[in-house]
Amino acid sequence: MINFDYIKPATQKAAIDALNKDATSQFIAGGTNLVDLMKRGVVSPQKLIDINNLPLKSIEQQKGFIRIGALTLNSDVAEHELIRKKLPLLSQALKAGASPQLRNMATVGGNMMQRTRCPYFYDTTMPCNKRQPGTGCGALKGYNRMHAILGASDKCIAVHPSDMCVALTALDATVVISSRKGDRRIPFADFHRLPGTTPEKDNNLQRGEMITAIEVPDNNEFSKKALYIKIRDRASYAFALISVAAALDIKGNTIQNARLAMGGVAHKPWRLTGAENFLKGKTASLENFNQAAAISMKDAKGYGYNNFKLKLAPNTIVQTLKTV
Amino acid sequence: MGYFDDDDRVNGKAIVTGKAKFIAEHEVANVTHGVIVGSTIAKGSITAMDTKTAERAPGVLAVITHLNSPTVPGYDAGGNPVKGPTGGKGFQVFNGPAIYFNGQPIALVVADTFERATYAASLVKSQYQKNEHTTNFDEAGKSVVALEDARYKDNIRGEVDGYKNAPVKIEAEYVVPIEVHNPMELHATIALWEGDDKVIVYEKTQGVKSSQRSIMNAFKLKEENVRVYAPFVGGGFGSALRTWPHAIAALIGAKKTGKPVKLVLSRDQMFTMVGYRPFTKQKIGIGATADGKLLGITHEADSITSMYEVFNERSVDVSRFLYACPNVTTRYHVYPFNVSTPTWMRGPGEATGTFALESALDELSYALNLDPIELRLRNYAETDPQNGKPYSSKFLKEAYQLGADKIGWKNRDSKPLSMKEGEWMVGYGMGTGVFGAGRGTAKALARIFADGTLLVQSAVSDSGPGTATAMTKIASGIMGIPGNKVTFELGDSSLPPGPTQGGSTTTSTLGSAVYDVSMALKNKLVELAKENSIFHTTEIHSAKAEDFVLENGNIMLASNRNKKISYTDLLKQNNLNQLEVTEESKGNEEMKKYVAYSYAVHFVKVLVHPATGVVKINRVVTATDGGKIISPKTAESQMIGGVVGGIGMALMEEGVIDNRYGRWVNNNFADYHVPVHADVPHIEALFVNKPDLILNPTGAKGIGEVALIGFAAAVANAIYHATGKRIRELPITPDKLI
Amino acid sequence: MAQQKSCSENESLHYARRKFFKQSTLLTALALTPPSLIKAAGDNLDEKASALFEKQSLEIEVNGKKHQLSVEPRVTLLDLLREQLHLTGSKKGCDYGQCGACTVHINGKRVLSCMSLAIMQDGKKITTIEGLAKGDELHPMQQAFIKHDGFQCGYCTPGQIMSAVACINEGHANNEDDIRQNMSGNICRCGAYPNIVDAIMEVKQKGGTI
Incomplete structure (x- = not known):
């Protein structure tokens, strides 16, 4: 790792100013991914701006939504009474991610900003358009077992590794972003990007901006039937082959509304809007679940090692809907 | 032999308090830090190296490459062998520009801190002339030709491929991928030269004597001038059975800089620099009569090695000796690829071989509609099928019984897809493990002090099985001294030579030495006691050593326990501060008439989720014939540990190389999965616990390897029972079951 | 508390150091590390002297004992414990947050010390395995x-x-x-x-x- 400069501003303004002042600087919060990437030489910021002094660690009930500060620890969110009661899907997804130690370090904002785990991205001797645009995608014809089946491009087939983000996508969360210009809000589903021709950009955060909070609607109908299922190569402490976040609002046996998102399949948490629309007003039956899964897989494509996901993904969707 | 019942590990307190010093943790004054730079191509040669920037980086003391490395006198003058792989000749670090595998060490950076050395290592650049490499193991037997060696000759008993004529037969192909030992402690070396011809080395090794020998050979040093320490070794499973190039690099670095060098491999380097279980593709043909009598087995294996060194193991040999069978053909071929050299990994060869054989037997049992255990019993070998020799002990039948009873084998419905728990499919499976039980040569020293404490020493390592605990038990049992007054000292090559910890022979070999030296010390005490005043009767004069009992720090006459004297008094009266004996112990003549194996029978209950392919190991019962169990608590742990390794082998471990680059793509703990807590259920480890006193006086046969051997097949068999799907390629990940 | 050090103090320290760097522009170039820049840096770098300026002060409490230290920001808590404080009870098993061998408690919470930069722990209380027992009495x-x-x-x-x-x-x-x-x-x-x-x-x- 290169040696870098380190500062720890006391205010949000000072932190954002510092970021703007120095093009080679980067924020650090939990550091669980950034330190990893720096050790491997994947990224080499010249200055780290430690934002842990900023007062962004609260979980608050607001009117119609719950506001979670960007620096709130993953473990604190998962265990918080308000989250467990009103957003159990988020709590489950967080607990499915990483390990207790990492959840005690990782923040909500940091979780959103984590990079892909693609081995070609991590190994600086291999080609990777995300790490070094123009070098090619090592995974496209390489070992792509963990890779995308939806929304990929020939420039990049990496997946976003987060569990938390899958739940937040399903839950219609909003991202609060601050900069010198003030605050702006974007839907969570629009935060992460698809790779297209610019896979080096993971998300729509602009230079000079800071994620300061997440706002999640506390729609009670979705808190009763919520389930996060994660399929992986071992029972814990592994990234998802496929994960599905599902929340259903059911009256009698009729689905009023469905919220569905999938992880391990795309460059961003993958909202299953088609399936949601299909399920609306339908009865909760295996046949409908199968159809919803089929709709979700309409544009899916395998790249060799990950072909199994074309079957595992719909199976997991059905399994989640059945169980929830 | 009685043992004291304190079963706790003798080094437990040091470990749980963090005081135990593993290799990289020894404080050496003025130590510097070495970091290895690996090649980024898999085949070719280095044409130029730019080390200038690294040399100028802060804190850097030296950058060593093949261009400036001090000569290693034991290395070949002409560089690494370019002609082709030879046996037992490891990679010679910095000895020429040739590249044999991706990640091959090409430079060592030495700096004053770890951070600076690591950073400077990233600044070393090299240019290559690239040649076409191959790491595609499917090319074995196609574009890649097998090595020729006398050891690979086909082995034929009875009729060649005799299984083909059997009325019922199975033919199938099985694949075991690369697996990597990955002990938790990173391989590390601290090298400290004292002058030109004397060196102290802290080295992660399973054999302090064998490491000492390797270093002596490399640098042409005298035995007394090479001292290797390894008081605590954080796991090995075979990876620390030899002295690898990075250790020699540390010695080179220390020589070049004149300062002690500490070199710790990174986790990714653990995949390329300290061996692995080789990829092996096996074919089995097995045939039987309609009532389940084996008529023939043909077992073939294609395995891999590096371009510079031969490695082979006994993958097919199990088919020659596990079951009584008249016609057995085995074929074994090794193919060279642009990879580093594999090495023995827990249950070497046999673990690979039994995955095929024990799976095939299960397939045969279904073809015969016969219980898998019954099939095995119908082909039970009463003598070694290879040579007709009797077994010094064999309690495999008892192990089958013990395990089957415990897991409730009879209560299962043996039809595939017949059992369910909720939506989970349930399956039971079993597999047999076998491994040769041996006994080598070892020396041990025993010294009793006037304060009544006992010190026993031997130059061995303990990478986890609990060797010091078992040896303490043997010595304390014979000497009648409580365990807490006995110290077993190891991990130092200057102690009396002990064996390398591997091949499940430590307890047999070293235990015999500790037994013998304790008996010799007892005899010395008896001699002294006979001269002692209170014992001075004709009765005692005529007594033999076996007429005395040693108990609780006293020596007494068996026939009259009132006639006793404490060791403390005995030594004091003879004006002795201490009394010591050194004994060498080796295998006996009698054993040449016999053969010895340890056995484990693994029973597994799995749950398989039909939609997602998730497999849960729900229950494990492992019944073992490992001879006498010296230290029940640590032995049980060792069996459990082998099973956990087996869970990894069966369900998740697979080393992956991208053949386009010949480079690893999952060389870390996030992508190379080993079992975590959540993968492992309660595991029941049972022992037949009958001594084999022909093999050695302790009666122990050894258990470390059989703990894992046969387990992967047990899981695959259970998954077949649950799902009706026969998976012949490890690991059995969810994608293979949906 | 060190943690509460005002931004301006931190900034001024930072600028003092940076000023030094700017006088030696090649140093800045080196920190950027692209090979072309390194190559351009040529022969007259005095990295070794400047390295001293790369350290920052840090105060932490480990197992009840306060330490005033000066560390490079890139030093992880694990390496600080093992290499500088000689508290080798916390283990390096992977160095990438993938094994848990380096687990310590920071302000009572279990975290991975290999993924924690030491400099970020200023003012915090750290407990390692060496601090768990009460004297001879094991936890x-x-x-x-x-x-x-x-x-x-x-x-x-x-x-x-x-x-x-x-x-x-x-x-x-x-x-x-x-x-x-x-x-x-x-x-x-x-x-x-x-x-x-x-x-x-x-x-x-x-x-x-x-």
Whole structure:
């Protein structure tokens, strides 16, 4: 790792100013991914701006939504009474991610900003358009077992590794972003990007901006039937082959509304809007679940090692809907 | 032999308090830090190296490459062998520009801190002339030709491929991928030269004597001038059975800089620099009569090695000796690829071989509609099928019984897809493990002090099985001294030579030495006691050593326990501060008439989720014939540990190389999965616990390897029972079951 | 408290250092590291002298003992503990947050010290395995690990024990499956898992915060 400069501003303004002042600087919060990437030489910021002094660690009930500060620890969110009661899907997804130690370090904002785990991205001797645009995608014809089946491009087939983000996508969360210009809000589903021709950009955060909070609607109908299922190569402490976040609002046996998102399949948490629309007003039956899964897989494509996901993904969707 | 019942590990307190010093943790004054730079191509040669920037980086003391490395006198003058792989000749670090595998060490950076050395290592650049490499193991037997060696000759008993004529037969192909030992402690070396011809080395090794020998050979040093320490070794499973190039690099670095060098491999380097279980593709043909009598087995294996060194193991040999069978053909071929050299990994060869054989037997049992255990019993070998020799002990039948009873084998419905728990499919499976039980040569020293404490020493390592605990038990049992007054000292090559910890022979070999030296010390005490005043009767004069009992720090006459004297008094009266004996112990003549194996029978209950392919190991019962169990608590742990390794082998471990680059793509703990807590259920480890006193006086046969051997097949068999799907390629990940 | 150091103080220190760097522009170039720049840097760098200026001050409390230190920002807490403070009980098993051998408590929470930059722990209280026992009296979890043989080689053990103590205090040790899930961040290659679960169950059943 290169040696870098380190500062720890006391205010949000000072932190954002510092970021703007120095093009080679980067924020650090939990550091669980950034330190990893720096050790491997994947990224080499010249200055780290430690934002842990900023007062962004609260979980608050607001009117119609719950506001979670960007620096709130993953473990604190998962265990918080308000989250467990009103957003159990988020709590489950967080607990499915990483390990207790990492959840005690990782923040909500940091979780959103984590990079892909693609081995070609991590190994600086291999080609990777995300790490070094123009070098090619090592995974496209390489070992792509963990890779995308939806929304990929020939420039990049990496997946976003987060569990938390899958739940937040399903839950219609909003991202609060601050900069010198003030605050702006974007839907969570629009935060992460698809790779297209610019896979080096993971998300729509602009230079000079800071994620300061997440706002999640506390729609009670979705808190009763919520389930996060994660399929992986071992029972814990592994990234998802496929994960599905599902929340259903059911009256009698009729689905009023469905919220569905999938992880391990795309460059961003993958909202299953088609399936949601299909399920609306339908009865909760295996046949409908199968159809919803089929709709979700309409544009899916395998790249060799990950072909199994074309079957595992719909199976997991059905399994989640059945169980929830 | 009685043992004291304190079963706790003798080094437990040091470990749980963090005081135990593993290799990289020894404080050496003025130590510097070495970091290895690996090649980024898999085949070719280095044409130029730019080390200038690294040399100028802060804190850097030296950058060593093949261009400036001090000569290693034991290395070949002409560089690494370019002609082709030879046996037992490891990679010679910095000895020429040739590249044999991706990640091959090409430079060592030495700096004053770890951070600076690591950073400077990233600044070393090299240019290559690239040649076409191959790491595609499917090319074995196609574009890649097998090595020729006398050891690979086909082995034929009875009729060649005799299984083909059997009325019922199975033919199938099985694949075991690369697996990597990955002990938790990173391989590390601290090298400290004292002058030109004397060196102290802290080295992660399973054999302090064998490491000492390797270093002596490399640098042409005298035995007394090479001292290797390894008081605590954080796991090995075979990876620390030899002295690898990075250790020699540390010695080179220390020589070049004149300062002690500490070199710790990174986790990714653990995949390329300290061996692995080789990829092996096996074919089995097995045939039987309609009532389940084996008529023939043909077992073939294609395995891999590096371009510079031969490695082979006994993958097919199990088919020659596990079951009584008249016609057995085995074929074994090794193919060279642009990879580093594999090495023995827990249950070497046999673990690979039994995955095929024990799976095939299960397939045969279904073809015969016969219980898998019954099939095995119908082909039970009463003598070694290879040579007709009797077994010094064999309690495999008892192990089958013990395990089957415990897991409730009879209560299962043996039809595939017949059992369910909720939506989970349930399956039971079993597999047999076998491994040769041996006994080598070892020396041990025993010294009793006037304060009544006992010190026993031997130059061995303990990478986890609990060797010091078992040896303490043997010595304390014979000497009648409580365990807490006995110290077993190891991990130092200057102690009396002990064996390398591997091949499940430590307890047999070293235990015999500790037994013998304790008996010799007892005899010395008896001699002294006979001269002692209170014992001075004709009765005692005529007594033999076996007429005395040693108990609780006293020596007494068996026939009259009132006639006793404490060791403390005995030594004091003879004006002795201490009394010591050194004994060498080796295998006996009698054993040449016999053969010895340890056995484990693994029973597994799995749950398989039909939609997602998730497999849960729900229950494990492992019944073992490992001879006498010296230290029940640590032995049980060792069996459990082998099973956990087996869970990894069966369900998740697979080393992956991208053949386009010949480079690893999952060389870390996030992508190379080993079992975590959540993968492992309660595991029941049972022992037949009958001594084999022909093999050695302790009666122990050894258990470390059989703990894992046969387990992967047990899981695959259970998954077949649950799902009706026969998976012949490890690991059995969810994608293979949906 | 050091943590409360005002921004302006930090900034001024920072600029003093940076000013030095700017006088030696080649140094800045080197820190950027693209090979072309390094090549351009030529021969007249005085990196060795300037390295001293790369350190920053840090105050931490480890196992009840306060340390005033000066560290490079890139030094991880794990390397600080092991290489500078000679507290080698915390282990390096992977160095990438993938094994749990380096688990320590920071302000009472279990975290991975290999993924924690030391400089970011200014003003914090750190407990390592060396700080768990009270003198000669072992912590109940240490005793339980010995009793249940919760280790073989012992290398992952300090991390397992630190994690286990936290697991109970977090309320995540309610049954065997709960323990297995919440201890899964600690890999044991010897496979002592079932014994570790037994040890944690026993300590948990005795009750209370430990």
